[in-house]
Amino acid sequence: MFAHADPRVRPGSLIAWIVIAGTVALVASPVAVLAWSLADPSTEVWAELWRTRLPSMIVETVVLVAAVVAGSVALGASLAWLVAAHDFAGRRAIGWLLVAPLAIPGYVGGFVWLDALSDVVGARGVRSLWLCALVLVLSLYPYVYLFARAAFADQGADTVAAARSLGAGPLGVFLRVALPAARPAIAAGAALVAMEVLTDIGTVRLFNVSTLADGVMRTWFGTGDAGAASELATALTGAALLLVAADRLLRRGARRSRGASEATMPRRRLSPAESAVALAVSLGVLTVALGVPLARLVGWSAETIRAGRAVTVSGGIAHHVASTVVLAGSAAVVCMASGALLALAVARRGRIAHALGRVSTVGYAMPGPVVAVGAVVALAAVDRRGWLPDGYFLVGSAAGLVFALVVRFFAVSYQGVEASLEKVAPTMLESARVLGAGRVRTAVAIELPSARYGVLAAAALLSVDLVKELPITLLLRPFGIDTLSTWVWQATSESLWAQAAVPSLVMVATGMVAVGVLLVALERGAEVVS
Amino acid sequence: MSTVDAAPSAGVAPALQAFGIRRRLGGRDVLDGVDLAVAPGELVTLVGPSGCGKSTLLRVLAGLEPADAGSVALSGRDVTTVPAEQRRVGLVFQDNALFGHLRVARNVAFGLHHLPRAERGARTEAMLDVVKLGHLARRYPHQLSGGEQQRVALARALAPQPSVVLLDEPFGALDEVLREEIGWEVKSILARSGTAAVLVTHDRHEALSLGDRVAVMDHGRILQCAPPRTVYEHPSSRFVADFLAVSSYVPSASGGSTMLRPHQMRVSPGGPWTVRRVEFLGASHRYTVQSADGTTAVADLGPDEPLSVGDACDVSPVAPGVASP
Numbered sequence: 001m002f003a004h005a006d007p008r009v010r011p012g013s014l015i016a017w018i019v020i021a022g023t024v025a026l027v028a029s030p031v032a033v034l035a036w037s038l039a040d041p042s043t044e045v046w047a048e049l050w051r052t053r054l055p056s057m058i059v060e061t062v063v064l065v066a067a068v069v070a071g072s073v074a075l076g077a078s079l080a081w082l083v084a085a086h087d088f089a090g091r092r093a094i095g096w097l098l099v100a101p102l103a104i105p106g107y108v109g110g111f112v113w114l115d116a117l118s119d120v121v122g123a124r125g126v127r128s129l130w131l132c133a134l135v136l137v138l139s140l141y142p143y144v145y146l147f148a149r150a151a152f153a154d155q156g157a158d159t160v161a162a163a164r165s166l167g168a169g170p171l172g173v174f175l176r177v178a179l180p181a182a183r184p185a186i187a188a189g190a191a192l193v194a195m196e197v198l199t200d201i202g203t204v205r206l207f208n209v210s211t212l213a214d215g216v217m218r219t220w221f222g223t224g225d226a227g228a229a230s231e232l233a234t235a236l237t238g239a240a241l242l243l244v245a246a247d248r249l250l251r252r253g254a255r256r257s258r259g260a261s262e263a264t265m266p267r268r269r270l271s272p273a274e275s276a277v278a279l280a281v282s283l284g285v286l287t288v289a290l291g292v293p294l295a296r297l298v299g300w301s302a303e304t305i306r307a308g309r310a311v312t313v314s315g316g317i318a319h320h321v322a323s324t325v326v327l328a329g330s331a332a333v334v335c336m337a338s339g340a341l342l343a344l345a346v347a348r349r350g351r352i353a354h355a356l357g358r359v360s361t362v363g364y365a366m367p368g369p370v371v372a373v374g375a376v377v378a379l380a381a382v383d384r385r386g387w388l389p390d391g392y393f394l395v396g397s398a399a400g401l402v403f404a405l406v407v408r409f410f411a412v413s414y415q416g417v418e419a420s421l422e423k424v425a426p427t428m429l430e431s432a433r434v435l436g437a438g439r440v441r442t443a444v445a446i447e448l449p450s451a452r453y454g455v456l457a458a459a460a461l462l463s464v465d466l467v468k469e470l471p472i473t474l475l476l477r478p479f480g481i482d483t484l485s486t487w488v489w490q491a492t493s494e495s496l497w498a499q500a501a502v503p504s505l506v507m508v509a510t511g512m513v514a515v516g517v518l519l520v521a522l523e524r525g526a527e528v529v530s
Numbered sequence: 531m532s533t534v535d536a537a538p539s540a541g542v543a544p545a546l547q548a549f550g551i552r553r554r555l556g557g558r559d560v561l562d563g564v565d566l567a568v569a570p571g572e573l574v575t576l577v578g579p580s581g582c583g584k585s586t587l588l589r590v591l592a593g594l595e596p597a598d599a600g601s602v603a604l605s606g607r608d609v610t611t612v613p614a615e616q617r618r619v620g621l622v623f624q625d626n627a628l629f630g631h632l633r634v635a636r637n638v639a640f641g642l643h644h645l646p647r648a649e650r651g652a653r654t655e656a657m658l659d660v661v662k663l664g665h666l667a668r669r670y671p672h673q674l675s676g677g678e679q680q681r682v683a684l685a686r687a688l689a690p691q692p693s694v695v696l697l698d699e700p701f702g703a704l705d706e707v708l709r710e711e712i713g714w715e716v717k718s719i720l721a722r723s724g725t726a727a728v729l730v731t732h733d734r735h736e737a738l739s740l741g742d743r744v745a746v747m748d749h750g751r752i753l754q755c756a757p758p759r760t761v762y763e764h765p766s767s768r769f770v771a772d773f774l775a776v777s778s779y780v781p782s783a784s785g786g787s788t789m790l791r792p793h794q795m796r797v798s799p800g801g802p803w804t805v806r807r808v809e810f811l812g813a814s815h816r817y818t819v820q821s822a823d824g825t826t827a828v829a830d831l832g833p834d835e836p837l838s839v840g841d842a843c844d845v846s847p848v849a850p851g852v853a854s855p
Contacts, residue, residue: 194649425625427623428628430592430621430623431629431686432629433614434593434594434614434615435615435640436615436616436618436690437640449629450629450630450631453751
């Protein structure tokens with residue numbers, strides 16, 4: 001008897017493809033809409049932009065990105081090497097604390113230092129590109145630090161031992177073995193840093209640096225010229241795409257360097273003198289990146305609360321916390337649910353599905369102002385067609401804002417879940433199948449629980465990103481709704497630092513909790529995998 | 531050529547019956563017409579060099595891999611087009627593939643989803659008793675030793691009472707001492723539960739010592755499937771003979787040659803042969819000797835070591851041997 005039916009083909013396949021196509025189309029639509037507008041550039045706008053601000057914007061953007069990336073790589077990679085390859089008193093605690101500055105948005109660290117330094121150098125001298133870069137490095141180096149530290153720790157003990165036996169000293173091991181092997185990871189961290197700089201509007205505004213993102217915001221609010229804003233957004237997109245290409249190039253040849261059974265990187269014990277230096281350096285970084293901002297914020301907050309000035313036109317702290325929780329919370333829930341669904345549909349479904357899945361992550365490669373402009377254009381198109389009941393519009397609604405936030409941060413949830421699903425042993429899923437579990441039960445009972453730490457880490461990272469998000473919220477929030485981040489924005493644009501302290505502090509505290517969850521999830525996840 | 535000594539059947543349908551299984555992967559016939567029958571309660575070991583197709587055969591039998599041609603029946607029910615989740619076969623992987631986030635009892639109960647809760651609990655408990663792990667029911671897999679994990683995997687596969695359990699190199703990840711012990715443990719658990727099984731291995735000693743019958747596979751075909759003693763002493767082909775153990779081929783009176791296993795040969799000092807190699811095997815020594823025309827012979831001898839490399843010697847059969855295939 002001959003039978004050619006493939007028992008692997010399962011009834012769930014069609015549904016999975018519908019999920020993939022639908023999610024990807026929705027999430028990529030704002031970017032697609034912008035790409036469409038690129039096909040019809042308005043020459044007068046470009047000529048005007050080119051004559052006036054565009055050249056200096058490009059220069060300032062490039063210089064700022066380069067400076068922040070260089071600084072973050074230098075600081076992040078060397079701190080990572082210190083913590084991953086050496087042993088000294090307090091190493092564990094410092095290793096964790098060095099990630100915490102991630103919870104302090106650049107624009108919060110920015111106004112703290114602006115205030116602190118203007119007493120010393122005077123307000124004018126402070127507003128420079130270099131100080132702006134420094135402040136951004138202090139809040140963004142943890143990306144490089146996290147990636148590099150994991151890569152260093154993952155390098156095999158045998159590789160290091162081999163290098164030592166071939167005559168390489170500690171510095172030689174770092175420069176000739178560890179650093180090159182960690183290059184793909186460091187590049188990944190650097191790409192995230194660069195992306196954050198491209199999307200930043202709060203910090204650059206504080207220091208009067210005119211980047212492309214700042215240009216989009218000024219054009220939108222200043223002239224209300226959507227055309228010019230979207231042309232600038234396109235230029236910004238070009239910069240982001242260049243970055244993605246550079247990242248791909250640097251990550252080529254990325255592979256695990258440690259054998260499955262090989263022990264991890266051994267840590268060299270530092271002498272008391274060396275330990276003292278290590279402690280002084282890392283505590284110095286922590287003081288500048290974490291201690292000073294926190295102390296300032298606490299001081300100002302106490303002052304404003306005592307004076308009863310912790311309010312804005314929209315209401316008190318309760319209003320801002322509530323709207324942040326509702327907006328960021330619903331964006332996070334939608335993001336995680338749809339990201340997990342897409343990751344499950346894509347998992348082990350071949351190259352086409354993976355390629356489609358990757359399309360859904362374009363939003364993360366787009367700076368916030370770009371996504372906002374794209375979302376407005378896409379949502380306005382829906383509104384014009386009158387598909388919604390009378391009197392309802394997507395532009396300016398909470399749903400519209402949540403949609404844009406999901407588009408921007410979809411990659412965080414999708415890629416986080418997908419990466420940990422890939423690590424689930426195929427034999428585990430086959431065992432579940434043979435034991436009678438269908439696609440849905442396998443997903444719910446085996447795949448998602450096995451990937452739980454990856455899911456948790458993605459959710460934590462997502463909440464850090466969502467709570468401090470500024471450009472999309474500013475552009476799309478419904479009338480009369482203010483979040484913590486827009487409060488900070490309004491207060492700082494009037495140079496009212498103390499006014500911005502309370503919302504900043506709440507934001508930083510939330511971020512710290514999320515970063516803590518992230519670290520626990522990463523650590524547990526590493527244990528589960530090994 | 532494919533010799534299938536049909537499993538002893540007394541009017542009962544075989545637990546597993548496969549006919550003419552073919553599978554082409556990457557332009558190569560990984561399975562080239564495989565026939566296999568396993569009687570209820572029987573343990574067949576499937577052995578062959580790596581890449582011979584034994585793991586692919588197991589995946590086809592489980593329904594994880596489609597067959598290009600052929601049929602699979604379980605206890606008389608044709609399951610060729612039935613997807614894996616509805617076939618009801620047991621499967622044990624080399625990595626055990628235990629669900630790390632579930633306790634031992636929940637792992638074992640996973641395949642009992644269709645049963646009412648009370649029955650599920652009772653069956654799980656009974657199964658854990660069969661593998662003697664009742665006291666570890668509340669542990670997580672990573673808290674168990676390698677051997678215990680193996681038994682949990684087996685209990686999980688056996689719990690839904692499949693007609694056949696397929697084991698894919700189940701002892702590959704264990705060290706040698708543990709392997710033998712667990713091997714016997716698994717055999718006795720299978721016997722106690724009365725479940726038929728196919729056990730894939732690349733270790734010929736394991737295949738010969740554990741199997742009720744041994745199926746020797748090469749290049750996508752089963753060359754011989756017979757009780758261990760038969761495949762060892764009466765191999766159907768030169769490949770089967772040489773894969774299972776080393777032998778000497780001595781010219782016979784009829785003009786052909788006779789195959790003799792090392793224990794069927796004797797070496798004595800003085801003669802036209804030369805000792806080329808002496809291996810200490812513990813209970814015996816193995817001598818590889820060579821004649822002037824280059825013919826080699828292998829003989830196992832007791833614990834004394836009367837000869838060393840380079841000595842002149844003579845070899846003679848102590849048993850009649852069989853005509854070389």
